[in-house]
Amino acid sequence: MMPIWTKSGEKHAVTLLKVQDCHVLRYVSKEESGGKTAKLLVGGKNVSPFSKPESAHEIFKEAGVPRKQKVTTFNVTDDAIIKPGTPLYAAHFRPGQFVDVTAKTIGKGFQGVMKRWGFKGQPASHGQTKTHRRPGAISTNKAAKVYRGKKMPGKMGNIYRTSYGLKVWRINTKHDIIYVNGSVPGHTNCLVKVRDSKLPTYKDCNKNPPFPTFFADGDEELPEDLFDEEIFQFTDPSVTFA
Amino acid sequence: RVSSDGKPPKFQPPPKPVIIDKKTQKEDKRFLSPEFIPPRGRTDPLKYYIERKDMIQRRKVFNIPEFYVGSVLAVTTADPYASNKSTRFVGICIQRGGKGLGATFVLRNVIEDQGVEICYDLYSPRIQAIEVLKLEKRLDENLLYLRDALPEYSTFDVNMKPVPPVDHHEEIPVNKLQVRMKPKPWSKRWERPKYNIKGIKFELPEHKMKAAQKWSQPWLEFDMLREYDTSKIEKKIRKELSEELGK
Numbered sequence: 420m421m422p423i424w425t426k427s428g429e430k431h432a433v434t435l436l437k438v439q440d441c442h443v444l445r446y447v448s449k450e451e452s453g454g455k456t457a458k459l460l461v462g463g464k465n466v467s468p469f470s471k472p473e474s475a476h477e478i479f480k481e482a483g484v485p486r487k488q489k490v491t492t493f494n495v496t497d498d499a500i501i502k503p504g505t506p507l508y509a510a511h512f513r514p515g516q517f518v519d520v521t522a523k524t525i526g527k528g529f530q531g532v533m534k535r536w537g538f539k540g541q542p543a544s545h546g547q548t549k550t551h552r553r554p555g556a557i558s559t560n561k562a563a564k565v566y567r568g569k570k571m572p573g574k575m576g577n578i579y580r581t582s583y584g585l586k587v588w589r590i591n592t593k594h595d596i597i598y599v600n601g602s603v604p605g606h607t608n609c610l611v612k613v614r615d616s617k618l619p620t621y622k623d624c625n626k627n628p629p630f631p632t633f634f635a636d637g638d639e640e641l642p643e644d645l646f647d648e649e650i651f652q653f654t655d656p657s658v659t660f661a
Numbered sequence: 662r663v664s665s666d667g668k669p670p671k672f673q674p675p676p677k678p679v680i681i682d683k684k685t686q687k688e689d690k691r692f693l694s695p696e697f698i699p700p701r702g703r704t705d706p707l708k709y710y711i712e713r714k715d716m717i718q719r720r721k722v723f724n725i726p727e728f729y730v731g732s733v734l735a736v737t738t739a740d741p742y743a744s745n746k747s748t749r750f751v752g753i754c755i756q757r758g759g760k761g762l763g764a765t766f767v768l769r770n771v772i773e774d775q776g777v778e779i780c781y782d783l784y785s786p787r788i789q790a791i792e793v794l795k796l797e798k799r800l801d802e803n804l805l806y807l808r809d810a811l812p813e814y815s816t817f818d819v820n821m822k823p824v825p826p827v828d829h830h831e832e833i834p835v836n837k838l839q840v841r842m843k844p845k846p847w848s849k850r851w852e853r854p855k856y857n858i859k860g861i862k863f864e865l866p867e868h869k870m871k872a873a874q875k876w877s878q879p880w881l882e883f884d885m886l887r888e889y890d891t892s893k894i895e896k897k898i899r900k901e902l903s904e905e906l907g908k
Contacts, residue, residue, distance in 0.1 A: 421763070422762050422763045424785060424787075428739065428785070428787040430782070430785070435708055437705070591711065594707060594711065596711065608703065608704070653715055653722065654718060654722060655722070655786075656722060656723070657788060657789045659739050660739050660746045
């Protein structure tokens, strides 16, 4: 995470996400998947092919791509279908766009009810016998049962969570890095899924994004760094208020 | 030589010649701002490389002078609510924290009997000028104990003239000032060995100083897992900096 300053001098914290060897693996049509839209399977981060059996390599062999560590699905409209085997780059996103980031949260192991659910526990002194971090009562008398989904101690973390509506501040096309506002679930160097935001406020936010994606062998020559309009560039002199 | 048993004295091999390369030693001692050295961790070095590019870019446009904890600085920042749209603050640097672009430094001064500490971001675009009024080092890495010292040690004249540095380019003067403290209670127990403070003149009774040594952890300096050898990383960073900024 890094600080970033706007032209008016405000500081925002930014997370860096690297797009590492992402390829489109397979196209699944609407009828095949049984959903509302077509799906594209995308894989990221090359990994050695020797730790999995040959049967698991079929998808990668069809696309002509080394084995990937993670395969995710994206729901895609029919005009945004990409041929399997095309690489995806960070330039697929543009600064000023809004993005949802999904990842597995940091695993905390088996945790008690105070850390996992934020219960208040019991006082430390004044006669409490062996009860300081326990849940206390778990149901009422009339219910005569414990409801399903009762908050109790258990394994915490290591589940998929999404942060919605994160602004993309800057894109580095040379190293394929996306600078995304705020924090993102997961530990450092973990695998993360970045998707156009589905929040209703940001539905019409994308002004001319590369559609269906940014092709490296195309005619466009992008500069090494793409900035949002509001970012303070370090090549400019210090900010002064008029 | 006088031999003890009449046998010839034991063969002592000649001492190995120690080659001191003055050029590399000079380069190693030159000042490298502490926020360039990456912390020990599992982050990709690419992240630190990219951050360094941004830091170098800022340094090309705006001059961030060499300063240490204990030097007196004057910082002019852009302020939308001030009359001249800029504020000037003079103070002694008590602490330099943070790594990379988020590096900060805290300046302390006592203005009209009120102690004021301001924490500035080194790379913030709102800073318009940083002048070093007095370049010197102190006996400690951070001077947070000045909060509990007598106010005379933290007062600096706002209209102080910059003191020109003495001509020794390699040696920065170390101010061996021992500061007198206000009566206890202090904000932290500065006499305890974990803070390892050398810049306070402790006027506490002997038995209290001895009792504070109870919390000493003499095994810490031998702990090999805590060692972080930055010499190679520093060399690389120094080379990169001199190439980019030396032009």
